[in-house]
Amino acid sequence: MDALEIARWQFGITTVYHFMMVPLTIGLGLVVxxxxxxxxxxxxxxxxxxxxxxxxxxxxxxxxxxxxxIVQEFQFGMAWSEYSRFVGDVFGAPLALEALxxxxxxxTFLGLWIFGWKQLKxxxxxxxxxxxxxxxxxxxxFIIVANSWMQHPVGVEMINGRPVMTDAWAVFTNNTALVxxxxxxxxxxxxxxxxLLGIAWYHLWRRRHDxxxxxxxxxxxxxxxDARIPGRDRADHKVWIRSLRIGAxxxxxxxxxxxxxxxxxxxxxxxxxxxxxxxAEAACHDGTGFSVLSIGNVGSKNCDDVVAVIEVPGIxxxxxxxxxxxxxxxxxxxxxxxxxxxxxxxxxxxxxxxRAGQEIQYVPVMEVTYWGFRMMIGFGxxxxxxxxxxxxxxxxxxxxxxxxxxxxxxxxxxxxxxxNAAGWIFTEMGRQPFVVAPNPxxxxxxxxxxxxxxxxxxxxxAGELITSLVALTAVYAxxxxxxxxxxxxxxxxxVVSAMPELGHAPADENEDETPGAGGNGDTKPADDVLAxxx
Amino acid sequence: MELLPTIWFIAIAVLWTGYLFxxxxxxxxxxxxxxxxxxxxxxxxxxNTIGPVWDGNEVWLLTAGGATFAAFPLWYASLFSxxxxxxxxxxxxLIFRAVAFEYRGKVDTDSWRNRWDWAIALGSFFAAFGVGxxxxxxxxxxxxxxxxxxxxxxxxxxxxxxxxxxxAVVGFSLLHALAFLALKTDGEVRxxxxxxxxxxxxxxxxxxxxxxxxxxFMEGKPWTWAAVILAVGAAVTAWLLARGGSEGRAFLALGAxxxxxxxxxxxxxxxxxxxxxxxxxxxxxxxxxxSSDYTLGLMSIVAAFGLPLVIAYQAWxxxxxxxxxxxxxxxxxxxxxxxxxxxxxxxxx
Numbered sequence: 001m002d003a004l005e006i007a008r009w010q011f012g013i014t015t016v017y018h019f020m021m022v023p024l025t026i027g028l029g030l031v032v033x034x035x036x037x038x039x040x041x042x043x044x045x046x047x048x049x050x051x052x053x054x055x056x057x058x059x060x061x062x063x064x065x066x067x068x069x070i071v072q073e074f075q076f077g078m079a080w081s082e083y084s085r086f087v088g089d090v091f092g093a094p095l096a097l098e099a100l101x102x103x104x105x106x107x108t109f110l111g112l113w114i115f116g117w118k119q120l121k122x123x124x125x126x127x128x129x130x131x132x133x134x135x136x137x138x139x140x141x142f143i144i145v146a147n148s149w150m151q152h153p154v155g156v157e158m159i160n161g162r163p164v165m166t167d168a169w170a171v172f173t174n175n176t177a178l179v180x181x182x183x184x185x186x187x188x189x190x191x192x193x194x195x196l197l198g199i200a201w202y203h204l205w206r207r208r209h210d211x212x213x214x215x216x217x218x219x220x221x222x223x224x225x226d227a228r229i230p231g232r233d234r235a236d237h238k239v240w241i242r243s244l245r246i247g248a249x250x251x252x253x254x255x256x257x258x259x260x261x262x263x264x265x266x267x268x269x270x271x272x273x274x275x276x277x278x279x280a281e282a283a284c285h286d287g288t289g290f291s292v293l294s295i296g297n298v299g300s301k302n303c304d305d306v307v308a309v310i311e312v313p314g315i316x317x318x319x320x321x322x323x324x325x326x327x328x329x330x331x332x333x334x335x336x337x338x339x340x341x342x343x344x345x346x347x348x349x350x351x352x353x354x355r356a357g358q359e360i361q362y363v364p365v366m367e368v369t370y371w372g373f374r375m376m377i378g379f380g381x382x383x384x385x386x387x388x389x390x391x392x393x394x395x396x397x398x399x400x401x402x403x404x405x406x407x408x409x410x411x412x413x414x415x416x417x418x419x420n421a422a423g424w425i426f427t428e429m430g431r432q433p434f435v436v437a438p439n440p441x442x443x444x445x446x447x448x449x450x451x452x453x454x455x456x457x458x459x460x461x462a463g464e465l466i467t468s469l470v471a472l473t474a475v476y477a478x479x480x481x482x483x484x485x486x487x488x489x490x491x492x493x494x495v496v497s498a499m500p501e502l503g504h505a506p507a508d509e510n511e512d513e514t515p516g517a518g519g520n521g522d523t524k525p526a527d528d529v530l531a532x533x534x
Numbered sequence: 535m536e537l538l539p540t541i542w543f544i545a546i547a548v549l550w551t552g553y554l555f556x557x558x559x560x561x562x563x564x565x566x567x568x569x570x571x572x573x574x575x576x577x578x579x580x581x582n583t584i585g586p587v588w589d590g591n592e593v594w595l596l597t598a599g600g601a602t603f604a605a606f607p608l609w610y611a612s613l614f615s616x617x618x619x620x621x622x623x624x625x626x627x628l629i630f631r632a633v634a635f636e637y638r639g640k641v642d643t644d645s646w647r648n649r650w651d652w653a654i655a656l657g658s659f660f661a662a663f664g665v666g667x668x669x670x671x672x673x674x675x676x677x678x679x680x681x682x683x684x685x686x687x688x689x690x691x692x693x694x695x696x697x698x699x700x701x702a703v704v705g706f707s708l709l710h711a712l713a714f715l716a717l718k719t720d721g722e723v724r725x726x727x728x729x730x731x732x733x734x735x736x737x738x739x740x741x742x743x744x745x746x747x748x749x750x751f752m753e754g755k756p757w758t759w760a761a762v763i764l765a766v767g768a769a770v771t772a773w774l775l776a777r778g779g780s781e782g783r784a785f786l787a788l789g790a791x792x793x794x795x796x797x798x799x800x801x802x803x804x805x806x807x808x809x810x811x812x813x814x815x816x817x818x819x820x821x822x823x824x825s826s827d828y829t830l831g832l833m834s835i836v837a838a839f840g841l842p843l844v845i846a847y848q849a850w851x852x853x854x855x856x857x858x859x860x861x862x863x864x865x866x867x868x869x870x871x872x873x874x875x876x877x878x879x880x881x882x883x
Contacts, residue, residue: 063636066589067629073599077614078621081683084614088607089825093833096600099593100840108590108848115586119854164826457615459683464618475626479633486640 002354004456006465007079010472012428014071016421017476021065023420026140026185027192028058029133031250033126040126046238049231049495049502053239054196056498059114060486064479066107071472073099079465082351083435083455090156090165091146094172098142106135140188141181148177151431152272153439153448163436163448176272179264186257187380187423189250190416194383196247197390199491201409203240204399213237213398221397230503231496239495241397248387251416255384258419262377263319270320273437275334275362276430279369281316283330290315294370331363338362341446342438346453355453364432372426379419386412538830539820542605543807545837547800549601550669553594554703555710555792556848560584560591562711564631564658565704567651570712570730574644576723577651578864581635583718586855588635590848592628595665604833608682608823609672609807616676616684617668617691624664631657662707663700670699673749673799675809678816685812695748702742706792709738713772713788716781720860728776731784735773739791743769746795749802758801765794 001009032054039047073095076084084092109132116125155170156163165171207213212224212232223237270277278284282294292310314324321328345359346352390409393400399409431437438449489497496502563584571577584591603610614621634653638646674695677685684690712734715727746762754762772787803809807823810816824830 059636060640063632066592067632070592070596070628071625073596073603074614074621074625077599077603077610078618079615081611081615084603084607084611085682088603088610089829092600092604092607092610092825093829096597096604096833097836097840099597099600100837100844103596104590104593104844104848107593108587108844108851111586111589112851112854116854159826165829165832168828168832457611457618457683458681459679459685460615460618461688464622464688467619468622471622471626475629479629482633482637486637489641 001462001466003460003462003465004353004355004453006462006469007456007460008452010079010465010469011075012425013469013473014068014075014476015428016424017480018065018068018072019420019424020417021061021068022140023184023188023191023417024061024195025058025065026133026136026188027190027250027254028054028061028195029129029136030189031192031196031246032058033129033133035246036126036129040122046235046242049235049239049499050243052498053495054243056490057195057199057487060483060490062110064483067479068476069103079457079460079468080435080455081457081459083450086162086450086455087149087436090153090163090171091149093165093168094142094146094149098139098146102135102139102142104135106132106139109135137185140184141177144180144184145172145174145177148174148180150436151427152176152268153436154441156448158447176265176268179261179268183258183261183265186254186261187416187420189254190258190380190383191420193247193249193251193254193387194413194416196243197251197387198247198409198411198413200240200244200247201390201394201399202406202491203494204237204244204394205401205403205406205409207232207237207240208398208401209403215396215398219396223397229496231494231499236495237398241394244394244399245391248391251387252384255380255387258380266319267322270328272439272441273431274329274440275331275338276364276369276427277320278329278331278334279364279366279430280373280426281328281330282366282370283316283328284332285330286327286333287330288315288317288325288327289313290319335362341440342449346451349454351454351458352451353453353456353458358453360451361433364430369426369430372422372429375422376419376426379415379422383412383415383419386415536821536824536827538827538834539605539824540805541834542601542824542830543800543804543820545834545841546598546601546605547796548841549594549598550800551793551796553591553598553665554706554796555789556591556594557588558662558703558707558710558792559714560588560711561658561662561703562707562709563714564654565662565708566711566715567658568655569708570715570726571723574647575861575864577647578639579719579723579859579861580715581638581654582859582864583715585635587848587851589632590851592632595628601833601837605825605830606807606818606820606823607825609818612676612678612682612684612818612823613668613672613808616678617671619688620664620667620691620696623660624668627657627660627664629657630654631661658707659704662704666703667696667700670695670702670745672808673803674752675811677812678808678810678818679812680816682816682818695745698741698745698748702745705738705740706742709735710788710792713776713781713785716776717785718858720858722861724781724858724860728779728781731776732773735769735776739769742795746798749799753802753806754798755802758798761794761798761801765791765798768794 032051035047035054036051038044039051076095109128112120112128113125113132116128120128149171152174153163154174155165155167157166158164204213207224208215210226212226214222214224216222221237221241223234225233225236266277281291283291289308289311291308292312294308316328317324317326320326339360339362342362343360345357346355348356350356352358386408393405399405433451433453434449435452435455436448436450438446440446563580567577567580571580599610602613630653634650634657638650638654671691671693674693677690679685709731712727712731716724716731719727743762743766746765750759750762768787768791772784772791775787776784805820806817807820808818810818
């Protein structure tokens with residue numbers, strides 16, 4: 001592998017990893033804010049418990065998003081200096097504004113929320129969380145504005161070989177971004193929905209399994225309690241059934257949201273990046289049909305052995321144009337257009353390194369785009385369907401006793417994560433060989449594009465890149481294990497893991513049976529400055 | 535002289551100064567976790583002084599980086615790619631440090647805490663050192679060719695100035711943290727922090743003062759020389775105030791030292807943002823490295839509104855958490871009883 005390929009692997013790995021934490025942060029943050037609002041308005045104890053429990057998991061995850069986010073900003077300059085020089089005038093602004101207007105808000109107000117339970121008035125405390133949640137959504141907006149400019153460059157003029165921003169409004173209201181932002185936010189909510197559903201299902205199952213909750217003759221749940229374990233009372237049942245239903249509803253709404261916005265994105269992509277659309281379909285020839293399953297080598301460039309086993313006529317046209325008859329261009333008819341517009345070979349310019357003069361591969365890796373597209377839709381749809389089934393199965397107030405259903409619900413948490421990752425891998429790999437894709441708009445700034453081969457830092461050696469690739473991947477892997485272990489510990493711990501005060505309630509007297517719960521029951525200094533995390 | 539690039543040069547100097555001022559003490563507190571705190575309660579006192587604010591402080595680094603990218607893309611690209619390995623170390627350090635803050639208290643065993651304490655201390659050290667080295671090198675120069683790319687391989691950035699800058703920021707952060715702890719804690723920690731501050735001030739400020747002086751000898755102008763002299767005066771004032779027991783004023787005086795010091799450094803190198811040690815013709819300056827006036831104008835408008843807002847709500851955060859923290863406030867670590875841990879539950883059995 002040469003420097004370019006290593007740098008691409010590094011960007012891919014660190015970004016996909018970062019974007020496991022980010023959607024959970026965005027989605028779960030909103031859910032926790034809504035729940036805390038419910039607590040603020042009703043004062044019901046189960047909402048406080050939900051806020052604390054889901055808030056704790058939110059924070060364990062949040063910090064990983066923060067830690068891995070800095071890498072994202074730094075590596076543009078570190079590994080992609082030519083890219084940074086080329087696009088800096090227009091691409092740097094949304095990144096700087098993200099830090100200044102969004103990330104500052106998010107991290108400062110989240111700090112206030114974490115530590116301010118006692119210091120702030122309840123309304124202010126709640127408002128801090130809302131401000132932080134809005135900050136993280138705003139942060140997503142700025143980042144996607146930057147990304148959308150790479151998919152669909154607008155608002156610039158080429159001056160001295162570099163795109164120079166001339167119309168900030170066009171950049172910040174890029175239609176690519178305006179549909180990608182809601183798509184991403186719904187995708188994030190889908191992750192949160194699955195997370196709530198799976199974990200709440202586990203706890204409801206556990207309560208049934210342990211004999212705490214029973215089911216009456218009519219099939220309705222009879223919540224019980226186990227006095228020996230802190231927090232396993234009747235309110236605990238409410239915590240989980242309510243969480244489960246919120247999760248299921250959120251999962252279904254967000255799937256509908258991703259479908260609608262994804263459809264809009266598809267129609268834009270058909271105009272803006274026709275090759276990506278064709279590659280999503282592994283469509284070599286023009287046509288109208290959407291392939292549900294193609295076999296053979298979907299990655300082959302001439303399509304000789306690709307056979308669409310199941311194909312629905314008209315659907316591809318619908319995805320692209322909104323009717324059932326427009327022929328969607330396949331790879332074979334797009335290729336000559338790309339070659340005519342952007343050349344057949346990389347120019348003989350030292351910026352391309354050893355790739356100078358090589359033939360340009362305009363077709364993305366179709367195995368990735370074809371399957372990425374299908375995994376995104378498939379995982380997303382499965383999660384929504386599962387949520388619907390879950391609502392039906394729990395209509396009488398608890399989950400069935402079957403262990404396999406519980407396992408399915410827990411592992412189902414991964415499906416929306418998979419859909420998010422697949423979607424991003426599809427859209428970024430589908431943009432290749434461009435790092436800034438040309439904008440074929442008739443209004444015309446077609447000459448603003450950049451090949452990925454020209455973007456990497458010329459001064460940075462393959463050795464440096466491989467060092468960072470190995471180091472970051474290893475550290476990320478270790479931290480993922482730590483994070484998941486901590487999450488599992490706190491999930492198993494249930495609400496009391498986030499609310500130790502439940503552990504030393506006055507009713508809880510038989511301390512020998514609940515070791516560890518009463519150890520520090522009466523630490524209540526008059527000025528409890530520190531009723532918090534560290 | 536171009537107006538907008540000059541404004542953005544100043545803005546970036548302000549962002550770096552803000553970063554060093556704010557994260558300076560939380561990096562220092564991180565290092566003091568292993569150097570200063572004597573037991574777990576003291577370590578938790580230290581952590582809780584910065585707990586609500588460290589993340590907001592760190593955003594100053596991201597903003598400085600992002601603003602450099604937006605306002606001076608060529609500076610950003612050359613500096614970050616030339617310093618590939620040291621910045622990788624900074625990134626890894628910041629990752630471990632951030633995660634450690636959050637995860638340290640999540641499992642109640644000594645070995646778990648100890649591991650994360652080391653992550654905090656070493657993470658803070660390497661982050662401070664790396665940022666200091668990078669800042670020093672952007673003032674003293676890197677071996678850049680005509681395209682702004684580093685010549686001479688992965689370690690070509692290394693020089694005495696890298697070491698000096700690294701030690702300078704580490705030293706300043708430690709001292710700033712002692713001043714901060716004297717201001718933010720009570721009892722034994724407060725007393726000892728002030729003692730250490732008074733005793734260690736000369737030695738901890740020596741490297742950063744040497745860096746500022748070295749720059750003056752290379753590029754100094756009369757007014758930046760004056761800033762250095764004022765900075766030394768501020769340091770002496772901080773020392774006298776701390777000795778006299780005025781912790782708040784000592785902290786502010788040290789802050790004034792930092793502001794004057796960075797002003798003297800940035801002021802001296804202006805208008806060069808990144809000199810080339812190969813050929814001064816390849817220097818990156820505010821003119822040849824900056825974005826267009828349109829972009830800078832847009833950013834100026836947003837920053838003129840955004841930056842004061844940030845400062846206002848961050849100041850409010852410090853106001854909310856203005857209480858001194860002491861060992862008496864630290865509750866015992868809570869080891870929760872898992873509701874469904876296998877061995878804790880035997881109903882069915």
